[in-house]
Amino acid sequence: MNRKLVVSAGCAALMAGLVAGCGTANNTTNPANTAVKNPAAKSNTTVVQQGHNNLVVAPTSEVGSANLKRLTAIADKQPSNFEAQLNAADSASANGNTALAIQYFKRAVQANPKSGLALTALGNMYRERENQPKEAIPYYQKSIQVDPSYGWAYWQLAQAYLTLKETSLAKQTLEQGLKNVSKKDTAYADIQSALAQLNGSQKAPK
Numbered sequence: 001m002n003r004k005l006v007v008s009a010g011c012a013a014l015m016a017g018l019v020a021g022c023g024t025a026n027n028t029t030n031p032a033n034t035a036v037k038n039p040a041a042k043s044n045t046t047v048v049q050q051g052h053n054n055l056v057v058a059p060t061s062e063v064g065s066a067n068l069k070r071l072t073a074i075a076d077k078q079p080s081n082f083e084a085q086l087n088a089a090d091s092a093s094a095n096g097n098t099a100l101a102i103q104y105f106k107r108a109v110q111a112n113p114k115s116g117l118a119l120t121a122l123g124n125m126y127r128e129r130e131n132q133p134k135e136a137i138p139y140y141q142k143s144i145q146v147d148p149s150y151g152w153a154y155w156q157l158a159q160a161y162l163t164l165k166e167t168s169l170a171k172q173t174l175e176q177g178l179k180n181v182s183k184k185d186t187a188y189a190d191i192q193s194a195l196a197q198l199n200g201s202q203k204a205p206k
Contacts, residue, residue, distance in 0.1 A: 062091040075104060082111040086118060093121075098129040116147030120156055133160040148180045151187025158194060171198055 061067060068091045075081070075088035089104035105122040112118060123139030126132045140157035143150060154177030161170035174195040181188050 059090075062087065062094050065095070067091055068095050068097070072100070072104070075107065079107065080111050082108055082115065082118075085111050086121075089118075089121065093125070093129075098125055101125055101129075114146045116143040116150030116153050119143035119146065120150065120153045123153075123160070124156060127156070127160050127163070133163045136160050144176075144180075149182065149185070151177060151181040151185040151191060154181065155187050155191050155194065158191075167198070171195065174198065 062071065068088075071084075071088045071091045075084040078084045085104050085108035089101050089108055092098075092101035092104055102122065102125045105118055105125060108118040109115065109122060119139050120143045123136035123143070125136075126139070127136035137157065137160050140153050140160060143153035144157065147153070154173050158170040158173040158177075161167070161173060174191050177191040178188070178195065181191065
């Protein structure tokens with residue numbers, strides 16, 4: 001399982017409260033087990049338009065009703081199989097079925113309670129798809145608790161706090177992330193950049 005998670009492409013636009021996609025759109029969403037910075041460069045992925053300039057980058061094998069039916073059937077037959085639950089959740093997310101994605105991400109967490117990736121992806125469903133940052137925060141916090149080295153949980157939690165105008169908590173979260181996350185982690189540079197931007201905005205004259 002790839003530990004990379006960019007359900008909102010990590011960029012320095014954290015301060016704006018919106019995430020500017022690093023690829024082809026203002027909001028770029030990738031499935032939970034994929035980190036694609038440039039969707040066009042991946043021949044085995046599909047860019048799915050979901051309205052409001054929101055793009056979902058997903059493996060071709062997860063897009064479409066036939067793939068969704070296939071992957072959910074596998075997951076239903078193997079409820080304790082973490083990979084199967086995550087694949088079904090990814091497919092549901094890629095196909096725009098947020099409620100179903102939440103259902104299978106929750107099953108993935110049940111199958112592997114210590115997966116920071118699954119917990120963070122679940123939080124993203126609430127924050128990004130349902131526009132419920134308060135509902136997302138406990139999942140991000142739990143992700144950090146069970147896997148303190150998973151960088152994207154800090155980044156996503158900070159964005160949730162910023163959406164709620166909790167700037168101090170966002171800053172604390174990013175600082176905590178820099179202490180706990182390896183510099184080799186795919187999220188480290190974005191955490192560092194977001195914190196620098198946040199500090200810069202606080203020092204700027206009004």
